[in-house]
Amino acid sequence: MGAGKTAVGRTLAAQLGVAFRDSDHEIEDAANMTIAEIFARDGEPFFREKEHQVIDRLLDGTPGILSTGGGAFMAEKNREVITQKGVSVWLDADLDLLWERVRHKDTRPLLRTADPYATLSGLYHDRVPIYELADVSVRSEPGLTLEAMGHRVAETLLASRPDVLETAQ
Numbered sequence: 001m002g003a004g005k006t007a008v009g010r011t012l013a014a015q016l017g018v019a020f021r022d023s024d025h026e027i028e029d030a031a032n033m034t035i036a037e038i039f040a041r042d043g044e045p046f047f048r049e050k051e052h053q054v055i056d057r058l059l060d061g062t063p064g065i066l067s068t069g070g071g072a073f074m075a076e077k078n079r080e081v082i083t084q085k086g087v088s089v090w091l092d093a094d095l096d097l098l099w100e101r102v103r104h105k106d107t108r109p110l111l112r113t114a115d116p117y118a119t120l121s122g123l124y125h126d127r128v129p130i131y132e133l134a135d136v137s138v139r140s141e142p143g144l145t146l147e148a149m150g151h152r153v154a155e156t157l158l159a160s161r162p163d164v165l166e167t168a169q
Helices: 005-016 023-031 035-042 044-059 076-085 095-102 116-131 146-160 162-168
Strands: 019-022 064-067 089-092 136-139
Touching: 005 019, 005 064, 005 146, 019 023, 023 035, 023 044, 023 064, 035 044, 044 064, 044 076, 089 146, 095 116, 136 146, 146 162
Parallel strands: 019 064, 089 136
Antiparallel strands: none
16 A cells, blocks of 8 residues: 555556556456545445456466456465466555555545554555565665656566566557
């Protein structure tokens, strides 16, 4: 949450000349509701099941960049399908940077708590060991433009998984 998955993904897709897809956006379109509304009405387990279905379907489409929600990678079945059909990229940002990016936004249902920083910190510490399982890790730092981060991801993929870039183009 706040690492830049959507913004960097969109930028990277433009740089590579491939399609960009966002699983949260696809879910919202299909449900005609926001993620927050889905969480409130149907609960997180329901949302996570729909999220997996959408991710699996989108990965079967034309090669491109797929941005997922921050919790998607926590599910083993999502990690497996992403690695099977593509490559997972972790935008590795530290807690302070993530907090700076999300603290003024009210669009994060998981942060609608009495102490959103403590909630984010707990999520961060719970999720980092799982995010470290990603196929590729790219360090995100304060001050990097979206274009620079997109290039950083592309360079990392070129060095470690050039097969993915060849498939996407």
